[in-house]
Amino acid sequence: MNKIQIPGVEGGITQLIMGSDYFSPKRMELVSQMLDSFVENGGNTIDTAFIYCGGESEEAIGIWMQERGNRDQIKVWTKGAHPNASGPRVNPDAIREELEISLQRLQTDYVDLYALHRDDPNVPVQVIIDALNEHVEAGTIKAFGVSNWTVQRIQEANDYAKKNGLHGFTFNSPNLSLAKAQEPYWRDCISADDEILQWHTERNFPLLSWSSQARGFFTGRFTRDNLENKDLVRVFYNDANWERYDRAKTLAEEKGVSTIQIALAYVLNQPFPTCAIIGPQNPEEMRSCAEGAQIRLSKSEIAWLDLKQESR
Incomplete structure (x- = not known):
């Protein structure tokens, strides 16, 4: 499986990242089956978060790594500083508290990737960068990035880090998919638009996409007239996205693959370097993702799929 390089993470991370928002110790048979299949297909990076399944996602990953004895072969990515009922959690004390708990659940003394799950624009970037550098120096995280931050805030933080000889953010995790979100799937979430894509292109800055397959929009299970999935309708149903779906289907037929693999x-x-968080729940879906990750598309095909030009 192809990899991208993240400064601070030895050996790189695979372009497919296994999502774990349905993991739990209560479902260890399924968790183990899917993680074993992921590794067998060449994957090495698992995405989780402090809040996923009330912490059970991290616990299940920790159990699996202990049972397999493979911690040194796996790149663990967890996230923290998501708001709770009391409000924002983007502050040094909350980051430290959640990271310590995450490490206990994961049964490890470090994570390869750590991301701030949300931003709090009221907190100066220097406070955040200084706090995260303390954890890098302590060895509890190898590299850090953000999820659902504006690129303006990322740039401000990295400018501060560079000026002061500190580690900065090395990856960004917004939503990027062929179907464009017309409103956030969850409150305060960010989807990559043309401005964000240009920023990443100019800096060759890694993007690790969540909902990379648009929540199943390209599976073929949904049609223009099927309005059953209210969230999918709210976020992705519009004429432009259905045109993207039609073009993906046409290209898939020409290449002998599936529409969702083209997406x-x-x-x-x-x-620029990209990864996709995937959420297969059976070996067939895992194989589909692994095969889709090997498809190469030209710049012209990408532009055509995204309605930037009318021919390939």
Whole structure:
């Protein structure tokens, strides 16, 4: 499986990242089956978060790594500082508290990747960068990035880090998919638009996409007239996205692959380093993702799929 390089993470991370928002110790048979299948297909990076399944996602990953004895072969990515009922959690004390708990659940003394799950624009970037550098120096995280931050805030933080000889953010995790979100799937979430894509392209800055396959929009289970999935309708149903679906289906037929594999390939063939978080729940879906990750698309095909030009 192809990899991208993240400064601070030895050996790189695979372009497919296994999502774990349904993991739990109560479902260890399924968790183990899917993680074993992921590794067998060449994957090495698992995405989780402090809040996923009330912490059970991290616990299940920790159990699996202990049972397999493979911690040194796996790149663990967890996230923290998501708001709770009391409000924002983007502050040094909350980051430290949640990271310590995450490490206990994961049964490890470090994570390879750590991301701030949300931003709090009221907190100066220097406070955040200084706090995260303390954890890098302590060895509890190897590299850090953000999820659902504006690129303006990322740039401000990295400018401060560079000026002061500190580690900065090395990856960004917004939503990027062939279907464009017309409103956030969850409150305060960010989807990559043309401005964000240009920023990543100019800096060759890694993007690790969540909902990379648009929540199943390209599976073929949904049609223009099927309005059953209210969230999918709210976020992705519009004429432009259905045209993207039609073009993906046409290209898939020409290449002898599936429409959803073309949608995945769109994410993985950007002009800057990209990864896609995937959420297969059976070996067949895992194989589909692994095969889709091998599809190469030209710049012209990417532009055509994204309605930037009318021919390939």
